[in-house]
Amino acid sequence: MVPELGHFALILAMLLAALQAFFGIAGPALNRDRWVAATLSAVAGQFVMVATAVGCLVMSFVNFDFSVRYVAENSNSALPLFYRVTALWGAHEGSLLLWIMLLACWTLAVAILTTRLPQRFVARVLGVLGFLSFGFLLFTLVTSNPFLRLEPPAADGIDLNPLLQDPGLATHPPVLYTGYVGLAVAFAFACAAMLEGRTDPIWARWTRPWATAAWAFLTCGITLGARWSYYTLGWGGYWAWDPVENASFMPWLVATALIHSLAVTDKRGLFKSWTLLLAVVGFSMSLVGTFLVRSGVIVSVHSFAADPTRGTAILIFLIIAIGSALGLYAWRAPMLKSSGGFELTARESFLLFNNILLVIAAATIFGGTIAPLIADTLGQGALSVGAPYFRPTFLLPMLPLLALLSIGIHANWKRGRLAESRKALLVTLVLACAFALAVVLGVYSGRHVLSFVGVALAGWIILSSLLDPIDRWRRKLTLSRAVLGMTIAHIGLAVVVLAISLVESFTVERDIALADGQSARVGAYDFRLIGVRAVDGPNYSAERAEVVVSRNGRTVTTLFPEKREYWVRQQVGTAAGIKNEWGTDLFIALGDDLGAGRWSMRAQVRPLIALLWLGPALMALGGFCALSDRRYRTARAAAGAVEPGVNPAGATERSA
Amino acid sequence: MSAPAATPGFNRFLVPIAAFVLIAIVFAVGIKHSPQVGVIRSPLIGKPAPSWSLPLLSDTHRTFGSKDLHGHWYVLNVWGTWCYACRDEHAALVAIARRTAVPIIGIDWRDDNAQARDWLAQLGNPYSTVATDHDGRVVIDWGVYGAPETFLVNPSGMVVYKQIGAMTPEVWQKEFASRLPPQLANRSS
Secondary structure (H helix, E strand, O other), X not given: OHHHHHHHHHHHXXXXXXXXXXXXXXXXXXXXXXXXXXXXXXXXXHHHHHHHHHHHHHHHHHOOOOOEHHHHHHOOOOOOHHHHHHHHHOOHHHHHHHHHHHHHHHHHHHHHHOOOOOHHHHHHHHHHHHHHHHHHHHHHHHXXXXXXEOOOOOOOOOOOOHHHOOHHHHHHHHHHHHHHHHHHHHHHHHHHHHHHOOXXXXXXXXXXXXXXXXXXXXXXXXHHHHHHHHHXXXXXXXXXXXXXXXXXXXXXXXXXXXXXXXXXXXXXXXXXXXXXXXXXXXXXXXXXXXXXXXXXXXXXXXXXHOOHHHHHHHHHHHHHHHHHHXXXXXXXXXXXXXXXXXXXXXXXXXXXXXXHHHHHHHHHHHHHHHHHHHHHHOOOOOOOOOHHHHHHHHHHHHHHHHHHHHHHOOOOOOOOOOHHHHHHHHHHHHHHHHHHHHHHHHHOOOOOHHHHHHHHHHHHHHHHHHHHHHHHHHOOOOOOHXXXXXXXXXXXXXXXXXXXXXXXXXXXXXXXXXXXXXXEEEOOEXXXXXXXXXXXXXXXXXXXXXXXXXXXXXXXXXXXXXXXXXXXXXXXXXXXXXXXXXXXXXXXXXXXXXXXXXXXXEEEEEOOOHHHHHHHHHHHHHHHHHHOOHHHOOOHHXXXXXXXXXXXXXXXXXXX | OOOOOOOOOXXXXXXXXXXXXXXXXXXXXXXXHXXXXXXXXXXXXXXXXXXXXXXXXXXXXXXXXXXXXXXOOEEEEEEOOOOHHHHHHHHHHHHHHHHOOOOEEEEEEOOOHHHHHHXXXXXXXXXXXXXXXXXXXXXXXXXXXXXXXXXXXXXXXXXXXXXXXXXXXXXXXXXXXXXXXXXXXXXXX
């Protein structure tokens, strides 16, 4: 009964989404005010129906209804409640439902928080969102229905993929999807502006908080994914330039360009057509990413749930959605004229460079990601593109981007007048270089040019970002939340750059052989083997080593790496000892018994890895801070009507 | 730094949609080139099969695994009595086992041994050997996403093909028999 109710709710949701698209787009075009008004009812109805469907699927999971195929395939009677709920997005069908649910949340938030915007414009935005929602609902019902029953019902479920039984991976998809789907709002605003034939840049101000919110969620989602792969998938690192990782990174780069270009359009009325294009491309990148991940056209470690028939359906939807948006762009953009120019040293120039460099970075990653596909299409055989391509091609646009950031934030709009801040910029640059020299040569004693450049640029960004806030604070002037948010986000970026520079250059890894009581030096740390003894686990027996790590004679920590032999499959597994010490990860894995009491071991010291998680958190915090700025609070009066927790972005906006 | 004047007759705003059309063509060809319905190119294909060792269903004190199979072609089928689609494919497997000389190894996944024995007694046993994987650890190594899945492994221990979902006579002929040496594919009767 419950699954059928969910199935029925999903069908109703699709019909309501179709109505929402029709009323929202046709109403304003044909001057039917009642159609315009009806759009809002369709939004509310669709939200309720989608929420009902999600609730039904969650109930089926919670109540162990193994007659539902999706539940039987992704849970088990022994699975704890937490993972029975997160199993909802454990496979393809449920992830799509989650995607639809989040789109419905964003749509509802738009409907509620934009009451002060022109009614027809809002109707068009909701119409475009309804169109997208309809596409996804149709796709789900036709190719990926999660409510299908099993005949006969399964006695027990196959269980959730064990890799997904991890708190990190349970939280990573919803946050990432919130970001992906959030870009649909910016896409819809741009499409609505083009449908309406608006030539004024006011739509950019309306779009800014939404684009920033989506960007902040994307930032969090990507970081949670990187952190999960670092700690759970083993020690390959935090970023592998895998197609699926790239699929999340490309929209992020475009979204970053978009939030900067929106600022120019909003403040100065420039880059109008370019900003529209970025808003369209940002969400298109999310769709393309979904296509690449779900269709199986590109092989990746993540694509265990791929299906080419679904790929065809996504491709058709992709072509209709992106094709019509770009067609609209080709028709409307020529009408837009930029008013007024600017000097080469004005802030506009720097934001233009920012956009060019970010788009180049996104384009090179896109090229590298689909290169195997192109080679295959041209019959050139298998081609593998990995880190050796991505690293240099990504660094090339990133280094000038970071170098220009410090200058750009001190440039004024329209007229450069950089002379005023030249002295301060030079002083901070010198200080940053001195800091970098001290860190690279003094603390870590290495001679890596790139890490010096990275640390110096990061230091420069942090110092120069702080100049303006400190100056305002000393003169007892207030700092707007937008500027504060920008400062925090830029410092967050600098922290990421600092972390990557140090981790990449100064990770020390050594294979060592130790007998009891012997020690070896790895980086600045001494690893001393106390002894190895046999222990028994629930389904394995193990050799457990006790390794004391000390620095300058002072004991830092004791690690217990294990080498396990599982009884049933007689296979050897290792459980490494990891400890985070002042942001530096100390790692040791136990290898083989070399005889005569000697054991081989692999030790690693990864400096300041914690900064890699802190930086993105600051960036996202900056984003949320900026979107709570007073100038975006256009719809305060009606905001009280939102249920708490419906949309985290809306919630943050309100709490400000 | 204002926008360059547009050349008459050329709408530069058409560039994005033109680029998109090209990309869409690449994607469409990519889909056409990718394998048929329900088949994903497992990262395992062309790579060594994971080494494994599991207790036998017939005698749980004895183990059986990749060591016993080295140097032979074999088919590995992951199943369970709780798996609805395994029941569908079982008749096909029994028929295939009669025709082929390749050993079909069954891995009984997260299952009750008594139930599994009953099932084989009732429906027929297509397997030359059945191993049991109670906690599913070996099955995870094989990258199995849901039962049934069937692998083809060559004498040097490489995974040659992977079938997701039920085995059918058509799939057997097209994907498995065609990859096997003829004397193994069909038993000379």
